[in-house]
Amino acid sequence: MKQFLANAEGVEGYLIFSMMVFFLFFIGLLWWVFRANQSYINKMKKLPFDNN
Amino acid sequence: MQIEKFNYDNKIVRDFAIATMIFGVVGMLVGLLAAVQLYLPEANLGIQYTSFGRIRPLHTNAIIFAFVGNAIFMGVYYSLQRLCKARMFSDVLSRIHFWGWQLIILLAAITLPLGFTSSKEYAELEWPIDILIALVWVTFGINMIGTIIKRREKQMYVAIWFYIATFVTVAVLHIVNSLEIPVTFTKSYSIYAGVQDALVQWWYGHNAVAFFLTTPFLGLMYYYLPKAAGRPVYSYKLSILHFWSLIFIYIWAGPHHLLYSSLPDWAQSLGVVFSIMLIAPSWGGMVNGLLTLRGAWDKVRDEPVLKMFAVGVTAYGMATFEGPMLSLKNVNAIAHFTDWIVAHVHVGALGWNGLLTFAIIYWTIPRIYNTTMYSKKLMNVHFWLATLGIVFYAIPMYWSGFTQGLMWKEFTAEGTLQYPEFLKTTLQILPLHVLRSLGGTLYFAGFLVLIYNVIKTVKQGSLVANEAAEAPSLEKSTLFKKGEFWHAVLEKKPITFTVLAVLMIVIGGAVEMIPTFTIKSNIPTIASVKPYTPLELEGRDIYIREGCNACHSQWVRPFRSETERYMGEYSKGGEYVYDHPFLWGSKRTGPDLHRLGGKYPDSWHYHHMVDPATMSPGSIMPKYPWLAEQQINVDDLSKKMSALKSLGVPYTTTEINEANATMKQQAESIANNLKKEGIDLSSDKELIAMIAYLQRLGTDIKKQNTANK
Numbered sequence: 001m002k003q004f005l006a007n008a009e010g011v012e013g014y015l016i017f018s019m020m021v022f023f024l025f026f027i028g029l030l031w032w033v034f035r036a037n038q039s040y041i042n043k044m045k046k047l048p049f050d051n052n
Numbered sequence: 053m054q055i056e057k058f059n060y061d062n063k064i065v066r067d068f069a070i071a072t073m074i075f076g077v078v079g080m081l082v083g084l085l086a087a088v089q090l091y092l093p094e095a096n097l098g099i100q101y102t103s104f105g106r107i108r109p110l111h112t113n114a115i116i117f118a119f120v121g122n123a124i125f126m127g128v129y130y131s132l133q134r135l136c137k138a139r140m141f142s143d144v145l146s147r148i149h150f151w152g153w154q155l156i157i158l159l160a161a162i163t164l165p166l167g168f169t170s171s172k173e174y175a176e177l178e179w180p181i182d183i184l185i186a187l188v189w190v191t192f193g194i195n196m197i198g199t200i201i202k203r204r205e206k207q208m209y210v211a212i213w214f215y216i217a218t219f220v221t222v223a224v225l226h227i228v229n230s231l232e233i234p235v236t237f238t239k240s241y242s243i244y245a246g247v248q249d250a251l252v253q254w255w256y257g258h259n260a261v262a263f264f265l266t267t268p269f270l271g272l273m274y275y276y277l278p279k280a281a282g283r284p285v286y287s288y289k290l291s292i293l294h295f296w297s298l299i300f301i302y303i304w305a306g307p308h309h310l311l312y313s314s315l316p317d318w319a320q321s322l323g324v325v326f327s328i329m330l331i332a333p334s335w336g337g338m339v340n341g342l343l344t345l346r347g348a349w350d351k352v353r354d355e356p357v358l359k360m361f362a363v364g365v366t367a368y369g370m371a372t373f374e375g376p377m378l379s380l381k382n383v384n385a386i387a388h389f390t391d392w393i394v395a396h397v398h399v400g401a402l403g404w405n406g407l408l409t410f411a412i413i414y415w416t417i418p419r420i421y422n423t424t425m426y427s428k429k430l431m432n433v434h435f436w437l438a439t440l441g442i443v444f445y446a447i448p449m450y451w452s453g454f455t456q457g458l459m460w461k462e463f464t465a466e467g468t469l470q471y472p473e474f475l476k477t478t479l480q481i482l483p484l485h486v487l488r489s490l491g492g493t494l495y496f497a498g499f500l501v502l503i504y505n506v507i508k509t510v511k512q513g514s515l516v517a518n519e520a521a522e523a524p525s526l527e528k529s530t531l532f533k534k535g536e537f538w539h540a541v542l543e544k545k546p547i548t549f550t551v552l553a554v555l556m557i558v559i560g561g562a563v564e565m566i567p568t569f570t571i572k573s574n575i576p577t578i579a580s581v582k583p584y585t586p587l588e589l590e591g592r593d594i595y596i597r598e599g600c601n602a603c604h605s606q607w608v609r610p611f612r613s614e615t616e617r618y619m620g621e622y623s624k625g626g627e628y629v630y631d632h633p634f635l636w637g638s639k640r641t642g643p644d645l646h647r648l649g650g651k652y653p654d655s656w657h658y659h660h661m662v663d664p665a666t667m668s669p670g671s672i673m674p675k676y677p678w679l680a681e682q683q684i685n686v687d688d689l690s691k692k693m694s695a696l697k698s699l700g701v702p703y704t705t706t707e708i709n710e711a712n713a714t715m716k717q718q719a720e721s722i723a724n725n726l727k728k729e730g731i732d733l734s735s736d737k738e739l740i741a742m743i744a745y746l747q748r749l750g751t752d753i754k755k756q757n758t759a760n761k
Contacts, residue, residue: 022300036289049278
């Protein structure tokens with residue numbers, strides 16, 4: 001990682017920005033997913049088997 | 053709550069299934085023909101329309117868009133209706149979509165052998181067909197979103213998210229990459245040039261793999277695999293996580309196709325980092341698929357459909373681990389341009405797309421024909437033929453790839469190249485190419501078994517064109533409840549969902565492209581680089597028509613092994629500023645050509661094009677005798693130059709007006725050179741233009757060096 005950033009020559013902002021965007025996005029996603037209601041999850045899992 | 057009766061449209065599913073089978077045969081046969089030509093060039097029968105450079109795009113387009121494309125639509129039309137508990141939004145749109153797509157395929161099958169190509173990989177079709185693709189794709193999108201809107205099931209199952217992401221992303225990719233300026237009905241130039249064109253192309257190329265070969269199949273996996281296994285998906289939470297991560301990360305990874313090129317370093321690094329990160333969401337999908345089979349392994353032993361799913365999903369796991377590894381710069385340095393990449397994509401195409409398609413056909417056909425598969429034994433035979441076919445295809449190609457990569461870089465103790473003659477490295481791998489075509493034949497034989505089995509099945513059943521179903525109507529008031537899980541809310545709002553998915557994929561593309569297009573220092577200009585002369589421009593268009601870039605790169609990487617072999621400097625971004633489109637290529641079946649200019653006399657090129665083996669004994673390059681017979685088409689020359697001028701190529705009005713005269717002058721000078729060597733070739737032949745172009749390649753930078761001295 002250090003080597004990649006060293007190569008960036010003054011535009012490392014783009015790398016850091018993009019990593020941060022993804023990191024924040026992913027943490028948010030993780031947080032929400034683990035708060036999911038189990039009955040909803042169970043319902044969704046069975047959806048393809050619902051009468052068809 | 054009112055129970056509504058309706059019918060599922062199975063006829064459209066059947067139609068797409070037939071198209072999948074027909075174009076599977078065509079695509080694989082053309083692939084086989086191309087594979088044989090790589091050790092037996094005469095297999096093109098001496099016809100220009102079947103030469104390697106023209107049928108290679110025919111093979112890739114037929115497999116990706118005709119075989120896999122129709123398979124996607126077959127699976128989507130079957131599963132979407134059932135997951136939404138609704139018939140497709142419009143039967144008319146379904147038919148327009150079906151026939152429109154087949155028309156596109158027909159046009160591709162005609163135009164690609166004729167040499168009408170934009171040269172951009174997996175996007176070769178010319179502009180009128182590009183417009184048709186956009187229209188038919190939008191028809192599909194309207195039909196799909198319409199169905200989702202009129203659904204009777206509140207929640208959108210994970211498969212549908214993948215379908216939505218596929219639709220919107222492919223639309224964005226196709227439109228942005230296909231922006232071109234038409235010259236005639238069959239010829240256009242990409243609006244982007246050089247490095248920028250390369251970046252857009254591989255942003256497209258990589259994400260075509262992601263959103264045409266991956267996301268729709270993940271969606272299909274999430275529907276069909278649980279159905280076939282008779283148990284729900286292993287983890288629904290994992291599917292939420294890996295869906296959003298996958299579509300977010302994928303779009304950034306395109307530049308890993310351009311490592312060690314003149315693409316700015318930061319963009320290459322961005323591509324590498326995101327490619328490595330891709331392992332996680334990709335494996336999320338694989339793990340979810342394989343673990344769905346947990347506790348059902350006894351079934352896997354008996355059910356050929358489940359066997360195909362298991363091997364197909366495993367192939368996906370292998371390919372998506374290998375992809376990030378190939379994106380590491382040190383691995384890429386050896387693997388790029390070699391058969392290793394061919395092995396990699398075929399593990400994905402034959403394993404993941406192929407086996408899943410077969411499994412879906414075997415699962416769907418008996419259901420819509422209200423019968424069972426004619427022969428389970430034949431399904432097992434097919435499974436083994438396909439699996440062994442993949443093994444016998446991939447192993448020789450990996451071996452060949454390692455051999456090429458290492459031979460190209462091998463130095464003697466004295467510090468000179470061990471194999472300075474490129475041809476030696478080609479001849480070394482020919483036996484492996486023979487083996488590869490045998491592997492491909494096995495796989496193809498298996499597919500024929502499928503077709504026989506399906507025909508027998510269809511004969512013993514009868515199509516349930518409209519399958520009756522019923523479900524309670526969806527009352528608007530029940531749609532949203534306070535305090536609901538956010539994703540549950542999102543799943544009820546298809547339009548919001550679609551917009552969010554677009555947002556995810558636009559961020560990555562924008563961060564890569566905007567700086568490359570707007571910051572001048574990213575592509576340093578070189579004063580001595582001038583636009584092509586009229587004759588060179590015509591030569592370049594013939595180079596594009598013949599698909600020379602299918603086997604030759606124009607991109608010398610900054611390695612000693614390459615600057616030594618190609619006797620010149622590594623390629624600079626500034627050298628390509630007038631290249632609409634870029635012609636860097638992605639495979640070196642033959643040597644790189646970026647420093648070819650001035651290396652050999654004109655007469656060498658004449659003999660080499662007419663019969664390559666006379667100059668390079670044992671060469672597997674096809675003969676191009678028609679170039680010495682056909683006349684250069686000068687009718688559109690000034691139109692071509694004007695089109696390029698409008699894209700920023702600095703041709704003056706005088707240059708454009710006098711183009712024909714300038715061209716004639718240069719052509720006669722080449723014809724005279726040839727005459728001195730005893731070759732009688734009239735100056736109006738295509739070969740003259742080709743020689744002019746080849747002799748120009750990479751010479752601008754040499755002029756600069758001479759001036760500096």
